Amino acid sequence: MNWDQLYHEQHTPWDKGHAAPPLLEWMEAHPGVMQGTVLVPGxxxxxxxxxxxxxDASLTVVGLDLSPKAVELALAYPPAGSEHYETGDLFHLEGHHRGRYDWIWEHTCFCAIDPGQRDAYVTAVHEALKPEGNFLGVFYLNPYDEEHQEGEGPPHGTSTGELISRFVESGKFRLVEDYIPTRSYAGREGLELVLRMTKN
Ligand SMILES: C[S@@+](CC[C@H](N)C(=O)[O-])C[C@H]1O[C@@H](n2cnc3c(N)ncnc32)[C@H](O)[C@@H]1O
Incomplete structure (x- = not known):
């Protein structure tokens, strides 16, 4: 998948022009819980x-993306707080990312990568977090809505069972909360799962 080319071609149907509703819902329900440094992969x-x-002005947020064009577009927005953007590959994390983050926010990166890379994804986010760091994400369970042809991806779907197996039963994380968000982008209602886990 040539993500950079898609950004250059402005073929980015996943980009809804505003933040993920499940993220806003979680932050409103948990004021002040997210603290420190936050990584947003993809x-x-x-x-x-x-x-x-x-x-929260005290948060330091790092957006990491494989696509230089995506990072260029991100940098064109007015600053919202203490955020930074970097071009980089989650699967080849540079040393300064390792063990640096208190929180990771996942949204449409896990579903974008090849499903064969999912264990590597879990290893990468585990390595990026500090001890007892928090992984919060919204996962696309069944992404085959009107935006995409059925059976093809990305996005690639997942299941609660697969997520628990890869993150929790692997011994890397312990589950804190899981629920179907009540707020989603149009067309994704009931198709997503929010998971919050702590690094073991
Ligand atoms: C479906 S898009 C979602 C982007 C963003 N989360 C959103 O919802 O608008 C997937 C993003 O993951 C990025 N990506 C894919 N593989 C990556 C990797 N190995 N490391 C970092 N970013 C990656 C792509 O460049 C793309 O921007």
Missing amino acids: SGTGHDVRAIAAS
Whole structure:
């Protein structure tokens, strides 16, 4: 998948122009719980990065994306708080990312990567977090809505069972909360799962 080319071609149907509703819902329900440094892998043009940064001026938020064009587009927005953007590959994290983060926010990165890379994804986010760091994410369970042809991806769907197996039963994380968000982008209602986990 050539993500950078898609950003250059402005073929980015996943980019809704505003932050993920399940993220806003979680932050409103948990004021002040997210603290410290936050990594957003696959941050695209940065809507979620800016929403997190705007929620608390004390947060340092890093958006990481493979696509230089996505990072360029993210940098064109007015700053919302203490956010930064970097071009980089989650699967080849540079040393300064390792063990640095108190929180990770996942949204449409896990579903974008090849499903064969999912264990590597879990290893990468585990390595990026500090001990007892928090992983919060919204996962697309069944992404085959009107935006995409059925059976093809990305996005690639998942299941609660797969997520628990890869993150929790692997011994890397322990589950804190899981629920179907009540707020979603149009067309994703009931198709997403929010998971919050703590690093073991
Ligand atoms: C479907 S888009 C979602 C972007 C953003 N989360 C949003 O919802 O607008 C997936 C993003 O993940 C990025 N990505 C894919 N593989 C990546 C990797 N290995 N490391 C970092 N970013 C990656 C892509 O460049 C793309 O911006």
